Amino acid sequence: MAGEEASVAAAFDKYLALYREIEASTLPTVDPHLQSQIKTAIAGLIRTTVVASETGIFSTNETLDDLPTSSIKLLLLPALLGTLTLKRTDTDRPEVLRLATVYLRDFLRRCSEYGVVKGCFQEEEEEDEEEEEEEEEEVVRGGGGGGGGRSKPSPQELQAMARQRQDKIQRFREKKELEGRLAELQKALEKKGLDEDVLREYQLKLVRKFVYESVEELDSVTMERQMLKKISLLKLKDSTAITTTTTTKPAAPLKPILITRDACQKNVFGLGYPSRPTMTVEEFYDQRVKDGWFPDPRRNHGCLQDRATFTQEEEEAVKEEEEEEEERKEEEDDPDNLERLRERDEWRDTHRRGWGNTFNRS
Missing domain, CATH: 1.25.40.540 (TAP42-like family)
Incomplete structure (x- = not known):
């Protein structure tokens, strides 16, 4: 000891x-x-x-x-x-x-x-939660609250x-x-x-x-x-x-x-x-998505593995969203999109359709 x-x-x-x-x-x-x-x-x-x-x-x-x-x-x-x-x-x-x-x-x-x-110390009663x-x-x-109507302190105070x-x-x-x-x-x-x-x-x-x-x-x-x-x-x-729909979890x-x-x-x-532990696995993943570490599965439609599991309605909705995005870029003359289209046209001018690997091809 x-x-x-x-x-x-x-x-x-x-x-x-x-x-x-x-x-x-x-x-x-x-x-x-x-x-x-x-x-x-x-x-x-x-x-x-x-x-x-x-x-x-x-x-x-x-x-x-x-x-x-x-x-x-x-x-x-x-x-x-x-x-x-x-x-x-x-x-x-x-x-x-x-x-x-x-x-x-x-x-x-x-x-x-x-x-x-x-x-040196006097025990003070903690304020009751109900109060x-x-x-x-x-x-x-x-x-x-607080009884702030009185301006002058009492003699005892x-x-x-x-x-x-x-x-x-x-x-x-x-x-x-x-x-x-x-x-x-x-x-x-x-x-x-x-x-x-x-x-x-x-x-x-x-x-x-x-x-x-x-x-x-x-x-x-x-x-x-x-x-x-x-x-x-x-x-x-x-x-x-003010009414809000989002709720924050207190620390x-x-x-x-x-x-x-x-x-x-x-x-x-x-x-x-x-x-x-301070959070569940789902809360940890959501926090990582919020911080940008992990991809958001609700917005990630470009992965073929994920799209393979889509229903017909979901696949049509994704295609429609992609078409709308393409039209928006064309209307706004998006420089990245224009550059991509020019490179594709130039490539087609020098590469005929059907050209490619003709090995073992009769």
Whole structure:
């Protein structure tokens, strides 16, 4: 078990270094090289999360004092995944925000359970799907939804906003103090080497720093999700007057990989298997036809093997279509068609009918 924990810790250090390289990069987020690094880091952190879950590094009956120094930094796995997921540009933004929210909440919940920072996470109830459907129906009917008729906040809301502002100021001050202390501890580690007490304090401070950053990111993500939701509801309202015959298949949602703390959670969440099929053979062929890789069997009438299976009605329809196409080219003076006809006439002038291979011919 100790060997597995050491390998997990080594893998985490590798991808933590890659995470810091991504954070320090001056490239734009949409840069292909940066996106490649982000995907590599996410895939590596997911593999590390799965191994950490199988190894059972975290347990429900442990406290922060029970965790070995080498395992404290592994608390950052969902925090790194959440931050890197927000930088992805290859997926729809609402799906990116949903996945990042799962990771960040899992990180804050875990830190709250271990008492890393008191009061860093308050369990929020997810909005019920039925309420969302009712809100969408209200918007479609023209009600607007959201209860936007009230212009002034209530006294309770004003008090809540004041508390939130005070909490942000307090977190900002504590975060600045943490950053200064982290710089001092890092210098001490470079001078003294791997001192157990200094290393443990450094890792705890690092986790606390990520807690404050994750709280800020989660607030921003929540605001962006609400904004995108309102925009989608308005678009839904505008699209109710437009009827379309084509339907698009929604993309499969991304599945977050979280550290499970006992066997029961493993049975509920599973470990994730990326090799599950995402489309049928027919859907794959249709996609290839759409991309131009495969010929469209509904438009390919030039193959004699296919035309041999046609019925008389289908063969007559194909011939009629070819004749109409030929007439259209003649009327429009298609240059390719004119060139072809001239070459055929020139060939006939020098080759009489019946000429050809006369070998063994009486």
